[in-house]
Amino acid sequence: MISANAVTKRYPEGREALRNVSFEITAGELVFLTGHSGAGKSTLFKLLAAIERPTSGSIVINGQNLAALRRNALPYLRRKLGLIFQDRKLLFDRNVLDNVLLPLAIVGHPAKDALRRAQAALAKVGLPDRQQAFPITLSGGEQQRLAIARAVVNRPAIILADEPTANLDTASANDIFDIFHSFQRVGVTVLIVTHDAFRVHDLRPRILRLDQGEMTEQNENQSPQGAAQ
Amino acid sequence: MRARLAQHLAALRDACRRLAVAPLNTLLSLLVIGVALTLPTAGWLAVDNLRELAGDTPGVQQISVFLAIEAGKREVGDIESRLEEARAGNWHFVPREEALKRLQASEGMAEIVASLPKNPLPDAFVVTPADTQPESLERLATTFAAWPKVAHVQLDSAWVKRFDALLRLGRLVVMLLAALFAGALVTITFNTIRLQILAQAAEIEVTKLIGATDAYIQRPLHYFGMLQGALGGLCAAALVSAGLHLLTPLVGELARLYGGHFVLHSLSVNDIVVLAAIGGSLGWLGAKISVLIHLRRFA
Numbered sequence: 001m002i003s004a005n006a007v008t009k010r011y012p013e014g015r016e017a018l019r020n021v022s023f024e025i026t027a028g029e030l031v032f033l034t035g036h037s038g039a040g041k042s043t044l045f046k047l048l049a050a051i052e053r054p055t056s057g058s059i060v061i062n063g064q065n066l067a068a069l070r071r072n073a074l075p076y077l078r079r080k081l082g083l084i085f086q087d088r089k090l091l092f093d094r095n096v097l098d099n100v101l102l103p104l105a106i107v108g109h110p111a112k113d114a115l116r117r118a119q120a121a122l123a124k125v126g127l128p129d130r131q132q133a134f135p136i137t138l139s140g141g142e143q144q145r146l147a148i149a150r151a152v153v154n155r156p157a158i159i160l161a162d163e164p165t166a167n168l169d170t171a172s173a174n175d176i177f178d179i180f181h182s183f184q185r186v187g188v189t190v191l192i193v194t195h196d197a198f199r200v201h202d203l204r205p206r207i208l209r210l211d212q213g214e215m216t217e218q219n220e221n222q223s224p225q226g227a228a229q
Numbered sequence: 230m231r232a233r234l235a236q237h238l239a240a241l242r243d244a245c246r247r248l249a250v251a252p253l254n255t256l257l258s259l260l261v262i263g264v265a266l267t268l269p270t271a272g273w274l275a276v277d278n279l280r281e282l283a284g285d286t287p288g289v290q291q292i293s294v295f296l297a298i299e300a301g302k303r304e305v306g307d308i309e310s311r312l313e314e315a316r317a318g319n320w321h322f323v324p325r326e327e328a329l330k331r332l333q334a335s336e337g338m339a340e341i342v343a344s345l346p347k348n349p350l351p352d353a354f355v356v357t358p359a360d361t362q363p364e365s366l367e368r369l370a371t372t373f374a375a376w377p378k379v380a381h382v383q384l385d386s387a388w389v390k391r392f393d394a395l396l397r398l399g400r401l402v403v404m405l406l407a408a409l410f411a412g413a414l415v416t417i418t419f420n421t422i423r424l425q426i427l428a429q430a431a432e433i434e435v436t437k438l439i440g441a442t443d444a445y446i447q448r449p450l451h452y453f454g455m456l457q458g459a460l461g462g463l464c465a466a467a468l469v470s471a472g473l474h475l476l477t478p479l480v481g482e483l484a485r486l487y488g489g490h491f492v493l494h495s496l497s498v499n500d501i502v503v504l505a506a507i508g509g510s511l512g513w514l515g516a517k518i519s520v521l522i523h524l525r526r527f528a
Contacts, residue, residue, distance in 0.1 A: 051438070072442070079440035089435045105239060106441045108232030150439070 001027045001158065001189050002048065007057035009043050017043040019213045020057070025191060025206075027157070030184040033193045035210035041193045042086070044210065045162040048191070049083050050074055061158065079107055082151035082188075084161035088143050090135040096122065096146055097131040103154045121149040125179055141172030148179055158189045165194060236445065244452035247425065248460075255457075258421055262461025265414050266508055267468045269407035270496075274469060276399040278493050292366065293383040294354040294373045304378040305352055311376055317369055318358040325350045351380060363390045411511050414461065418454045418515025425450060426523045433527050446527075447520045451513055458512020462505040466496055
């Protein structure tokens with residue numbers, strides 16, 4: 001489903017954010033990408049989301065080599081991914097429902113069905129009663145749930161989340177992880193970039209660890225508490 | 230197909246929302262575009278009214294064919310046949326008796342005409358050619374002059390040439406004005422769309438990240454430019470019509486004082502549609518250029 005082969009990312013100023021990173025993620029896996037600040041986690045997230053391109057190596061998602069992807073094909077790839085960003089990237093001048101309707105409007109989904117799907121996505125993340133609220137009135141945890149609802153409303157096969165629990169308290173972070181787990185249980189591939197895997201208690205995800213741009217560990221379904229130590 | 234149509238409708242709705250969300254800005258932009266389109270429109274209308282006024286004035290763009298004094302009914306019939314064959318345009322016959330009566334009716338001429346021993350005026354034809362180009366008029370006049378029993382052909386070709394040159398100059402000035410103000414309209418829309426893109430930068434970035442194509446992002450901006458231009462065109466039509474409403478009675482009064490009758494013709498529904506379409510097209514062009522330049526940074 002996701003495969004990275006000898007991926008290196010070097011920025012123009014010469015800084016090497018990733019060096020020779022390789023891994024494979026199969027369909028339906030729940031994977032945590034961990035590492036300290038500056039380890040290259042967010043860079044890898046950007047490469048997987050096709051926001052940036054690797055300097056060398058290849059990334060293949062759903063059989064599509066991102067390096068060979070033409071610029072005008074990028075939107076169609078991103079529609080198949082559920083992207084959740086560290087800064088959430090919500091539209092603050094639109095209400096909760098309109099934020100979730102946006103990905104459906106982009107693909108030209110029929111309005112009636114789009115409304116039903118958006119409401120279902122909001123119910124799934126526990127925001128069924130906040131449809132008319134504006135993001136500014138939501139708590140941090142609720143804003144993250146809204147970002148998740150927007151990411152999953154198009155029913156993607158892959159969810160990529162960059163630090164989805166940053167700045168959240170333990171209870172809210174656990175709720176967010178539970179939501180991701182619920183998607184994994186129905187066959188969605190979930191890759192979560194996080195530096196606080198220790199917060200997860202009863203999940204047994206696969207852990208990928210980055211250290212100074214290099215993949216140092218690829219543990220199969222370990223207890224995250226153990227992996228974080 | 231239905232999805233595409235739905236996306237176009239959504240983009241149009243979005244463009245309308247953007248226009249409605251800042252009514253004062255929208256009104257000011259429409260006024261600026263309206264004024265920019267008003268000047269060439271008013272100029273075009275003035276030239277058109279002038280052309281019509283000249284066309285209605287006796288003697289202008291008409292050819293008078295005077296027959297010889299001795300010409301009889303047979304010769305008059307012959308000239309009529311020749312005029313029909315030549316398909317020269319509209320014409321009417323003025324018998325010498327009627328010409329004398331008209332002369333008598335002219336102010337101060339009654340006594341002079343009464344003192345004449347006999348009618349000195351010849352029979353005449355007044356031809357209003359279909360083709361009023363100066364060269365065509367001169368060609369016709371030369372043809373008429375060669376016909377038998379034609380004593381004199383009168384065409385004020387110098388006047389016609391001067392008037393035609395004046396009209397052509399007027400049209401050229403209007404076209405230059407139109408090009409200048411079209412450039413202004415494109416520039417206004419370009420800048421409005423630039424500001425729209427700056428204001429919507431976050432939204433554009435997010436929509437691109439979650440799978441929006443360039444067309445999806447550009448569409449509402451194109452519609453915005455087009456709507457603004459078209460509404461500006463309608464605004465110009467309203468301004469020109471208001472101006473004509475004020476001028477029409479004064480021009481009519483002036484025409485009456487000169488013993489004539491003239492009504493300024495206003496913009497037709499077709500003219501208004503064309504004006505809105507031109508405004509819309511220029512607005513779309515401004516938006517298209519602005520989008521191409523300013524959306525690059527989101528690539």
